[in-house]
Amino acid sequence: MPMPIDRAEQDPAVRALTELVTVLDSCMAELGGARVRAEKLLEERQSGRSWLDIVTTESRPLVVEQISSVMAALASAGGAWRREQAYALASEQVSINRIAAMFGVTRQRISALLRERARTAHA
Template sequence: MDLAPRESAEEQDPAARALGELLEVLDVCIADLERARSRGRELLERRRTGTPWLDIVTAESRPLVVEQVSTVMAALATAGGAWRREQAHALQSEQVSINRIAALYGVTRQRISALLRERARSVA
């Protein structure tokens, strides 16, 4: 009897794993953006009352709205890039041509080739 834990389909499928990780990052980013939006509305209200920008920014607690947005953008770029690379590899593994993948992604075939090379380097 084999008592070793079996990997889930997601654990066996790097593209599914990358998508799951992207979804987790999206959840965090959505929460971060909601906080940034709320804070931004507070800042805008202060500005509408005539408060100078310097006073608004120096009174703002960390992370600043601009920092929150930058953090979200970086997280999405990282997780989105990993998903894009794994999905391109998965499509290629299903015998989808680079030209077709490029058309699906709306990029050049050279960009897909670069994604596949990046993926190969990251798993090596």
């Protein structure tokens, strides 16, 4: 049975998943740009330029900076989603063991996620 829209807007898991989708879209765009720039760097290297010359003339953010930024954004949004999803499942009386099996982690990791979620909810 679908969740009514007003309840969905108040659901922290829905908010976390919505934020994850937004971050994924942004990361995909950023990675597309990084890929184009990486191809340009390959062309420059294949034309005989030194790595020092290539990197010192590359505009910022560097490809490695873009990748680091994407990884940090995904870790943050993905972590928030994982915590909210674990909490939502636990709230539906799904056992920690079953959540752990679904997530492919240990029950201790799920317990830690639920504790983290409780701390962030009260902060």
